[in-house]
Amino acid sequence: MRSLTLIAPAKINLYLEIIGDRPDGYHELSMILQSIELADQIDVRSADTQAIRVHCDHPQVPTDKSNLAYRAADLMAMQFPDTFAKYGGVEITVKKQIPVAAGLAGGSTNAAAVLVGIDLLWNLGLTQSELEELGATLGSDVPFCVAGGTAIATGRGEQLSPLPSLDNLYVVLAKYRSLEVSTAWAYKTYRQQFGNSYIRDTNSLAARASAVHSGGIVKAIFDQNAGEIAQKLHNDLERVVLPTYPQVLQLREVFANQEGVLGTMMSGSGPTVFALFESEQQAQTVKLRVREAIPDEDLELFVTRTTSHGIQIASSL
Ligand code: ATP
Numbered sequence: 001m002r003s004l005t006l007i008a009p010a011k012i013n014l015y016l017e018i019i020g021d022r023p024d025g026y027h028e029l030s031m032i033l034q035s036i037e038l039a040d041q042i043d044v045r046s047a048d049t050q051a052i053r054v055h056c057d058h059p060q061v062p063t064d065k066s067n068l069a070y071r072a073a074d075l076m077a078m079q080f081p082d083t084f085a086k087y088g089g090v091e092i093t094v095k096k097q098i099p100v101a102a103g104l105a106g107g108s109t110n111a112a113a114v115l116v117g118i119d120l121l122w123n124l125g126l127t128q129s130e131l132e133e134l135g136a137t138l139g140s141d142v143p144f145c146v147a148g149g150t151a152i153a154t155g156r157g158e159q160l161s162p163l164p165s166l167d168n169l170y171v172v173l174a175k176y177r178s179l180e181v182s183t184a185w186a187y188k189t190y191r192q193q194f195g196n197s198y199i200r201d202t203n204s205l206a207a208r209a210s211a212v213h214s215g216g217i218v219k220a221i222f223d224q225n226a227g228e229i230a231q232k233l234h235n236d237l238e239r240v241v242l243p244t245y246p247q248v249l250q251l252r253e254v255f256a257n258q259e260g261v262l263g264t265m266m267s268g269s270g271p272t273v274f275a276l277f278e279s280e281q282q283a284q285t286v287k288l289r290v291r292e293a294i295p296d297e298d299l300e301l302f303v304t305r306t307t308s309h310g311i312q313i314a315s316s317l
Helices: 068-079 081-086 104-119 128-136 142-147 183-197 202-214 216-222 225-229 238-244 246-256 280-293
Strands: 001-021 027-047 051-055 090-095 148-154 158-161 171-175 264-265 273-277 299-305 312-316
Touching: 001 104, 001 183, 001 202, 027 142, 027 171, 027 280, 027 299, 051 183, 051 246, 068 081, 068 090, 068 104, 068 142, 081 225, 090 104, 104 142, 104 148, 104 238, 104 312, 128 142, 128 225, 142 148, 148 202, 148 216, 158 171, 158 183, 158 280, 158 299, 171 246, 171 264, 171 280, 171 312, 183 312, 202 216, 225 264, 238 264, 280 299
Parallel strands: 051 090
Antiparallel strands: 001 027, 001 312, 027 090, 027 148, 148 158, 171 273, 171 299, 264 273
């Protein structure tokens, strides 16, 4: 096999709770992550050089060593130097559909696709948990992106417990093209404003983190109750992002006032806002209504669907 095409889905956060600080400087989180069909396409090809190269024509995506897809390939080359020497370099082409710096794990899912792709290209035979472990060294969302679907994510987001898949919900995503929110800024600001309410005692921290397993939204997911899931959407980061970015707040309000919307929330550190629907028709209608309410060309709107898939192979040669 010389080349592979992979599909790398984005994610939304159905739930994001910030529990406290971790000794490694990250936050202790309780999240529920959900893959959606909106995806990038990643081509991974063996090259006759010893170099790793990334191609991407999206203006906001770097093609140098800072690209997460590059870092994933570099990690594989460092972990498996003999195999790297045997198979040669890697050419990676990223065809971006997922908005960048949007809270949709665009970079993380690209990195997950490269790990899966190189594992196959180099016949390494790594297990899902080995791929997730490698992914965790690249970023907190990368392990989830490998298998995707619906999952509880605790720790800094890398400890995963799969949940029953929710592949029948429609999603409208709204993001201003030129508006980016730095994930680092969002967490830092949250700590500054709400750090005094963090749980500090280690046992209480662990108890609180695992409470999500028996929480209302997890029960609603087991019951496949879309209305109940939508009522229980939660994201602590809205507390810092909505007051700072009035456009994001406006999107939340416009969605909340539309008929047919089961629930609406910001994804991750934003600025993407999503709304959930039972049917595609309702989702398409609300997309049009939001467009009418906010006739700003900078606003991108997508209709997509929840999916039970993480990284998938589209073709191999
Ligand atoms: P998360 O939800 O995991 O916090 P995000 O969706 O908010 O991620 P990304 O789309 O991953 O954010 O982009 C964050 C930054 O990473 C951007 O500023 C971008 O320039 C950089 N970046 C590096 N590699 C990639 C990549 N392969 N795709 C997109 N952005 C990348």
